[in-house]
Amino acid sequence: MRPPCDPSKFVAEIVKNVPPSGIRRFFDLVSGLEDVISLGVGEPDFITPWHIREMCIHSLEKGQTSYTSNYGLPELRDELSRTYYRRYGLDYDPASEILVTTGVSEAIDIALRAVVNPGDEVIVVQPAYVAYVPAVVLAGGKPVIVSTHRDDEFRLTAEVLKPAITSKTRAIVLNFPNNPTGAIMTREDLEDIADLVAEHDLLVISDEVYECLTYEGKHIPFSSLEGMKERTVMLNGFSKAYAMTGMRLGFAMAAPEIIRSMMMIHQYSMLCAPITAQIGALEALRNGNDEMERMVREYDRRRHFIVRGFNRIGLDCFTPKGAFYAFPYVGATGLSSSEFSERLLNEKRVVAIPGDVFGEAGEGFLRCAYAASMDDLKKAIDRMDEFVGGL
Amino acid sequence: MDEKIRHILEILENDARASPDEIAALTDMTAQEVSQAIAKLEETGVIRHYKTIIDWDLVGENYVYAVIELKVTLERNQGYQVIAERIYKFPEVRSVRLLSGDYDISLTVRGKSMKDVAFFVAEKIATLDQVQNTATHFVLKTYKEDGVILHEPEAIKRLPVSL
Known part of the structure; x- marks a missing residue:
C-alpha cells in the first residue's frame, strides 16, 4: 500500500504567490441568474466580419492547417510592417522585429519573461x-504599482511615475487606450514619460490593443516617440479592432534582440500562433478597414449614449476617449465598488465590474463595457437609474 | 462629410424611427440640433424617404415578387429616362434600375399572384414600343432585403463576464 498524496504540495510557490483574481467570484454570482444584462464583457459584441471568417473557412477547405514559421506567416508580418509604416511611419523589419503571438495575452507573458531578471x-x-501583475510575478519580477487618477482623466503623468522609479526598475507596462478606464494619453504626457524612460534607461512594454478604438484625436504609439523605438515592446492584436477575440491572435514589435528572445520562449511553449487565425488576421489587415471603421463609429455612438446616461442618473462619468469602457464614479452613493456591483447584480440584474478588480486606484469606480447592443445599454441605464434612486 | 452628419445618417439608415432625443444621446448633440440637421437633410434630398421593411408572409399576405429583365430600343431624342418613367409609374413596380450587360433595365414587380404578375408584364410592359423582349424571374424566397436579414439568426453566446 503506497502512502496517500496531497496534490496541492506540487503547486509551485511562484503560482501560489499570484494574487487571486477578484473576478472569479463574479462568474459564480452571475451563473444561474436569468434576464441579466451584461456590461461586464471585455470583448466586442460584433461577430468577426464575414470576409475574415470566409477567408478562414476557405483556407480550411484548401487544407491550410500546418505549422507556420515560429515568428508567424511571413505575409502577415510583411503586412503588419506595411500597416504600421502607413499609419505612423514606423519602420519594423518583418524578418526580425515582429513576432505573431497567440493573442496579446501570450505576448505580455513572453515579453516579461524575455526581459525580467529575478527581483x-x-x-x-x-x-x-x-493580467499584468500576475505576469510580472510569474516572470520572477516584482510589480510596483503606480496609480492614475480621475482628476487626470486616468492619464499617466511623469509626476506620479517618477517617485516609483528605483535603481531596480527594469520596465514599465503601459496600456493606452486603457482597459478599464478608456483613458488615452496626450502627446505632452507621453513625451514627459519618454524623458523619464530615457533618463533611467528603462524599457516600455506598451499594450496598445485598443489602438484602433480611439475616438478623439489620433493614437500615438509609444515607439513612435523620438528615441523610443529601441526602448519599446509594442504589443497589439486583432481581438478588439476586428472583433476576433476567440481567434487568439496578437503580435509584438520590438528590437531584434528582444523579439528573438521572445521567440525563444514562444517556439518552445506555443510553437506558432494558429494558422487559421493568422490567415484571418492577414485578411483583416488587407481588407478589413471599412468594417473596422464601421464598428468604431458604432462604439463611438454608444460611448456618447452611455456617458450621457450615467451623468443623467447621477453617476459622475468622464468621457473616455478610447477602448469601449466607461468608468463612472459610484463612490458618492456611499457604497464601495464591489458592494455597488454586487447589489446591482442581485437587485437589478445588471453586470458591471467593480473598479477595484483593476487595482486599488479603481476603487469607487465601475467598469461598464458599452460593447453591447443599444437595447441592452438602454435597459442597463434604466435599471441603474432605479437602483441608484432606491439607495 | 461632417462626422456628426455621417452618424445621423447611419443611425437613420438602420432605424428610421430613431427620435431626435435618441439620436442626440448617441452623437453628443442636443435634440434641437439633431432636428435641424435632419430637416436640412430632408430639404436637400439627402434623406429621400422613411420606409418600413415588412414580412407580409407572416400576416398571411402572400405577395408574389418577380424580377423582370428588359431589353429596350432607344428612340431618337429619348434616353432611358423616358422609358424608366413610363414603367415606374405603375404601382406594381417596386424598383427600376438601368443595368450594364445583356439586359438594359431590371424591375421588381409585386402582385397578388403569379398570374397577376404575368399578366401585368404581358399587358403593360411587353407591349411598350421600346421594349424588345422581357424575361420574368419569380422570386421564391427573400433572404435579405435592403441590408436586413429576414430570419432570426441564431444568437451567439458570450461569457457574461470577461476581462
Missing part, C-alpha cells in the same frame, strides 16, 4: 487590465 522591478500603471 527586477516592473512598474504597472493601474487601474489596469488584470
Whole structure:
C-alpha cells in the first residue's frame, strides 16, 4: 500500500504567490441568474466580419492547417510592417522585429519573461487590465504599482511615475487606450514619460490593443516617440479592432534582440500562433478597414449614449476617449465598488465590474463595457437609474 | 462629410424611427440640433424617404415578387429616362434600375399572384414600343432585403463576464 498524496504540495510557490483574481467570484454570482444584462464583457459584441471568417473557412477547405514559421506567416508580418509604416511611419523589419503571438495575452507573458531578471522591478500603471501583475510575478519580477487618477482623466503623468522609479526598475507596462478606464494619453504626457524612460534607461512594454478604438484625436504609439523605438515592446492584436477575440491572435514589435528572445520562449511553449487565425488576421489587415471603421463609429455612438446616461442618473462619468469602457464614479452613493456591483447584480440584474478588480486606484469606480447592443445599454441605464434612486 | 452628419445618417439608415432625443444621446448633440440637421437633410434630398421593411408572409399576405429583365430600343431624342418613367409609374413596380450587360433595365414587380404578375408584364410592359423582349424571374424566397436579414439568426453566446 503506497502512502496517500496531497496534490496541492506540487503547486509551485511562484503560482501560489499570484494574487487571486477578484473576478472569479463574479462568474459564480452571475451563473444561474436569468434576464441579466451584461456590461461586464471585455470583448466586442460584433461577430468577426464575414470576409475574415470566409477567408478562414476557405483556407480550411484548401487544407491550410500546418505549422507556420515560429515568428508567424511571413505575409502577415510583411503586412503588419506595411500597416504600421502607413499609419505612423514606423519602420519594423518583418524578418526580425515582429513576432505573431497567440493573442496579446501570450505576448505580455513572453515579453516579461524575455526581459525580467529575478527581483527586477516592473512598474504597472493601474487601474489596469488584470493580467499584468500576475505576469510580472510569474516572470520572477516584482510589480510596483503606480496609480492614475480621475482628476487626470486616468492619464499617466511623469509626476506620479517618477517617485516609483528605483535603481531596480527594469520596465514599465503601459496600456493606452486603457482597459478599464478608456483613458488615452496626450502627446505632452507621453513625451514627459519618454524623458523619464530615457533618463533611467528603462524599457516600455506598451499594450496598445485598443489602438484602433480611439475616438478623439489620433493614437500615438509609444515607439513612435523620438528615441523610443529601441526602448519599446509594442504589443497589439486583432481581438478588439476586428472583433476576433476567440481567434487568439496578437503580435509584438520590438528590437531584434528582444523579439528573438521572445521567440525563444514562444517556439518552445506555443510553437506558432494558429494558422487559421493568422490567415484571418492577414485578411483583416488587407481588407478589413471599412468594417473596422464601421464598428468604431458604432462604439463611438454608444460611448456618447452611455456617458450621457450615467451623468443623467447621477453617476459622475468622464468621457473616455478610447477602448469601449466607461468608468463612472459610484463612490458618492456611499457604497464601495464591489458592494455597488454586487447589489446591482442581485437587485437589478445588471453586470458591471467593480473598479477595484483593476487595482486599488479603481476603487469607487465601475467598469461598464458599452460593447453591447443599444437595447441592452438602454435597459442597463434604466435599471441603474432605479437602483441608484432606491439607495 | 461632417462626422456628426455621417452618424445621423447611419443611425437613420438602420432605424428610421430613431427620435431626435435618441439620436442626440448617441452623437453628443442636443435634440434641437439633431432636428435641424435632419430637416436640412430632408430639404436637400439627402434623406429621400422613411420606409418600413415588412414580412407580409407572416400576416398571411402572400405577395408574389418577380424580377423582370428588359431589353429596350432607344428612340431618337429619348434616353432611358423616358422609358424608366413610363414603367415606374405603375404601382406594381417596386424598383427600376438601368443595368450594364445583356439586359438594359431590371424591375421588381409585386402582385397578388403569379398570374397577376404575368399578366401585368404581358399587358403593360411587353407591349411598350421600346421594349424588345422581357424575361420574368419569380422570386421564391427573400433572404435579405435592403441590408436586413429576414430570419432570426441564431444568437451567439458570450461569457457574461470577461476581462
